[in-house]
Amino acid sequence: MKKHSDLYFTVDKAFKILLENITVPKNTELVPVFNSLGRILKDDVIAQENIPAYDSSHMDGYAIRSKDVTNASKKNPIVLKISRSESTLGITPRHILKKGEAYRIQTGGYMPLKSDAVIPVENTKLIHNALVEIVEPIEKTNFVYSIGSDIKKGKKVLYKEQVIRVQHMGLLASLRISKISVFRKPLVAVIPTGNELTDDIQDYRKNKENKVVNTNGPIISSLVNVLGGISIDMGVTPDDVGILQRKINHAIKNSDLIITIGGTSAGKQDIVKSTIDSMTSSGIIAHKIKLDRGRVTGLGFVNKKPIIVMPGPIQGSLNAFFVFARPLISLFSGQPTINVFSISATMVEDWTCRKKFRDFRKIVYVRLTKIKEKFYAKPVVGETQSISLIVNTNGYVTVPENVTNLFKGDVVQVNILPGYSYVNDIQFMG
Amino acid sequence: MKKHSDLYFTVDKAFKILLENITVPKNTELVPVFNSLGRILKDDVIAQENIPAYDSSHMDGYAIRSKDVTNASKKNPIVLKISRSESTLGITPRHILKKGEAYRIQTGGYMPLKSDAVIPVENTKLIHNALVEIVEPIEKTNFVYSIGSDIKKGKKVLYKEQVIRVQHMGLLASLRISKISVFRKPLVAVIPTGNELTDDIQDYRKNKENKVVNTNGPIISSLVNVLGGISIDMGVTPDDVGILQRKINHAIKNSDLIITIGGTSAGKQDIVKSTIDSMTSSGIIAHKIKLDRGRVTGLGFVNKKPIIVMPGPIQGSLNAFFVFARPLISLFSGQPTINVFSISATMVEDWTCRKKFRDFRKIVYVRLTKIKEKFYAKPVVGETQSISLIVNTNGYVTVPENVTNLFKGDVVQVNILPGYSYVNDIQFMG
Missing domain, CATH: 2.170.190.11 (Molybdopterin biosynthesis moea protein, domain 3.)
Known part of the structure; x- marks a missing residue:
């Protein structure tokens, strides 16, 4: 692994470099069938019984x-x-x-x-x-x-890498399978950094400080869990190289993927990157990405464990998460192809990219609504750190590097945000 | 409450009778904000802080x-x-x-x-x-x-009865709210009945019997949990009035809603109904429903607790669950209007109802696929107890009492099955 130059990487190139250097953990475990909802099958399942068992x-x-x-x-x-x-x-x-x-x-x-x-x-x-x-x-x-008329012995009934649904648990139990091999859920360490942050929500009541509540850490952790990983929430870490090194070392030993949030920038202050560089010769292999928001994202390895260095502001964090962390969690869960749930919708307003970032990949958050069985998407733009913006959206559109505008009437693919972002829920700022 | 005649009830009438006699438990509990994902807000949330707190x-x-x-x-x-x-x-x-x-x-x-x-x-x-x-x-x-430019103090940011999404947890914590009032999850007792059933998946290896594995109980329990309730899996109950009475009595004390599966029929053998009738003067208030499959479903009360008596075969159970249990779980969760996620799709084959049940409400299971951003629905019909049928579907269409056919090319609303039934997953029987 060699260090790459300090230019902006395209999203695809950065991800490719990451994949080329990655060792996918393919660990599996045996779980009781009725505890297997949402897990990923390791092997094909061949019926060893007839259903019904007799005429x-x-x-x-x-x-x-x-x-x-x-x-x-x-x-x-x-x-x-x-x-x-x-x-x-x-x-x-x-x-x-x-x-x-x-x-x-x-x-x-x-x-x-x-x-x-x-x-x-x-x-x-x-x-x-x-x-x-x-x-x-x-x-x-x-x-x-008649015997086997529902399911014939010898038939392949489920496929490896398939997500186990409610019905599948019933199928497996009917086939007298009590335990099933599934891929182990990937462990994802989440390390939010920043002196301005606190994990104590009521912090300001006590000591007259007014630190910002660490919400990105729990949001990212929650998304990890919703998407089939297990998050290891490592709590707020001050901008201190020593403490950060210790947390990263702990994460290397106890997780499959490390995510840091904050402490990365396009300017000189870049405590996470310099900490990682100090810990390993491989260090950050792709830093500064053609991704708007989220261009200060970094990707690298420490002791062979992949690390995603995410920006602090929520939009940048989420974008880096969706673009890099989500496919890795999917891959590490045993699913090489990520199954993002998307819906075709008609844009109800024009959208234009930010001038400086025309040739970047753009993530456009939208508010998706359903009117008379048709879906409509309204772009929601604003400050990168705005929590209200994220609350007000339920999906996002990925705009490729060569596209700078979306026009009213365009049909776009909206990726539904994970974690109860169904359409037509009552909305903040409705 | 009076007993109604022994005719077939329409789905709407049966449900109306149930609702008229029901006491909705409106219990709430205070939960830590970052444990509130998917819970239902008890109250509107008014921002008591500015975000940012200062310029x-x-x-x-x-x-x-x-x-x-x-x-x-x-x-x-x-x-x-x-x-x-x-x-x-x-x-x-x-x-x-x-x-x-x-x-x-x-x-x-x-x-x-x-x-x-x-x-x-x-x-x-x-x-x-x-x-x-x-x-x-x-x-x-x-x-x-500037102070309050993201969220202004005094603004209503979330609404009562709203589902808490990942983003909302971040919003609440940003507003310095560490615990939040949500509706208590309804407790749903699930009692599968039948002498032919076993909870021991490998049962037949031991004693040369060949009982059928109780899969409907865990499937229904799993759906209860996925849809925001807490299932109390009471295990296989033999067709024995005394044992059934004891289990129902336990369920009355420990749950908000009771579901039985099996032991109900259009013929004479109807152990669940007769047990309930023996326990209470109100008893079953609507038995035999104009629902295909699922016409032997019963609805009633025991000691003021609602009870849904579901057919044993999986299709009948699921239909009774979707038509009656799901809206009750939603109502008991603090959501008066149920939020079923549905998608418009084009039928790729004709479908005709069963002759005897023309004026019933029909539930048609379909296999939904997405081809070039358009959705298509293929009806999947078969035996009522077929597990492969359910495995092979990912949604269902509700056909009203006055409709007997769906035609190729019709646009229908497909309700996505809960529990990981996204579209385009690899499917059993391809």
């Missing part, structure tokens, strides 16, 4: 041999003898149905051997609780839910 | 009085005296800037009193580390992030 009855009635009643009619009622044995739900079938015999069966009960049809109880007449009269022919497989 | 600097440089440099130019450089006091991030401003004075300030630092503009350090010349030379006039508010 089963769809009705309360009698299992019979259809041939026995081929000639049944009102004029020619056929009487079958009720067998002593009858179905008990969940018990493996053992009874062999004899010619001329009927077998009491419940809905869901397993068919006795040699039987091939069910006649519902309401279409029969019971005689002396020992015989049953049938006045119509019954087709083979009538009301029979 | 702040956007740049590293000097806070000045703009009037002091009105006439500055290269030919007429103006020299200001650097004050001894300088900004420390997070410390409430106390220094009063004198005429002719400049105050060292960092990005994010609070402006001293009487200052009104910032000049970036790179546009100045430092003289003997005591004086600063300025060669251009600076406009008032230049590089100043």
